[in-house]
Amino acid sequence: MRWLAECSAEALGEALRAVAPELNGYRVTVPVAAPGDPLWHKSSVIVGDRYAVKFAWSRPAALRLAREIGVLAALSRAPALPFLPDVVASSTDPVLLVTRLVPGASLFQVVDAMDRDCAGRQLARFLAALHHPSAGERAQAAVGEFTGAQLPPPIAMALCEPLARWVRPEQRRTVVRWCEWADAALASPGPTVLVHGDLHGDNQVWDHDELRLVVDFETVGTAEPEYDLRALPGPGTGPGVELLTAVMRHYAQITGRRLSPERVMAWHLRNALNDVLWRSEAGIALPDHRTPPQWVDDLALRFDALGIDPVASPRQPGQA
The missing domain is CATH 3.30.200.20 (Phosphorylase Kinase; domain 1)
Structure with a gap:
């Protein structure tokens, strides 16, 4: 080489x-x-x-x-x-x-005008094919055994204290409880599949409601299926979760396997709070140029929209 x-x-x-x-x-x-x-x-x-x-x-x-x-x-x-x-x-x-080169725009540029159900069906089709055991077998036969995706670390102890400097005082206790919930939720690993590893909006090329291309396969690895959905709740796709729920619904129809919204949100929380911390500490603007407290507010809205209460609910991911 x-x-x-x-x-x-x-x-x-x-x-x-x-x-x-x-x-x-x-x-x-x-x-x-x-x-x-x-x-x-x-x-x-x-x-x-x-x-x-x-x-x-x-x-x-x-x-x-x-x-x-x-x-x-x-x-x-x-x-x-x-x-x-x-x-x-x-x-x-x-x-x-x-x-x-395929002409089009990133998901972030078109998401506000797209049909979320139509978009979710196409993303689910891609993910179902990628997560199929045969895809992992072919990929590992070509490049060798994967060591795993680059997973964000547990956050309760590592993040909460430094993160407290960047959120409002009344948000700090909530963020700590969220972190504890996410760490507990992901303590037991889920089934392992081949994952893209970095499926954010800028790694997707769309023509209005039509998905044309998924790019940047450098971070392909193995993780649970929910890991690949961690960027779909946002930021950049609004505080709502319509796209995420559409992907999960169509994924279940295609594969016969139900994804856990709790596990998706636990990965999403880790991803978002890690992004808030390192960017804030480095003096780099958040991707949507808003503030850490606003990101925390949006996280609360997403939890509410999915009917998840990480502060009060003892329910474990995957339970009905």
Whole structure:
């Protein structure tokens, strides 16, 4: 396996000439490479308004991209998963992935105008196919055994004290109880399937109500099915949970397996509060440019909409 020596137009152009000579002649530009963890020494660029090219210039980043290449190749073989990128060319010497560019918008840009039931049916179709045992078997046969998705850690002890600085005083006790509930809810692991691992709105390409593409398979791993739904309640999809409930409803119809809204919300809570904490501590705006107290208010609305009371209810995830 070989990766780019540097993040430069020259290095990328040389790799493209070797891997996808049909792209020769297109002007290539790359972003300015920022210093930091070599794991993130990777990027993607648009070439010729028709192709998306992913590349890496460090070993850790190249290993992740090489795994994505292998996973996409495995999942594209019959019976192919729906909504996968169309791979035009790929290589591990040098590590490079070229996919066909599909016009559209992220989920965040269209969610307010879409039919949530229609959108939920399409997302459920993708997730049901991805979570099927055969998908995991094919992917692991291609790239080796997965060690698991990058799960957010337990939060009651690790997060609550530093998080208290960023929420309103009257929210602090509620957040602590939520954290304790989530840790208890996820203490016993669920069944393991192949998961996308990062299914947020910007990794989906939509044409109004039509799902065109799911992208970024670098974080594919193994986890319980509910883990893949943790971003669907928001932020970016509003305080409501119509899209989430539609996905769960259609998923059950397709697979015959009921997903636990409690477990989804426990993962969602961990994900959201981890995001609030690290961004606030780093002085980086939250994705929707609102405040941590507003995020906590929205979490409360989502719990209410799903009929979950993590403060008072002793009910465990999966129970009726």
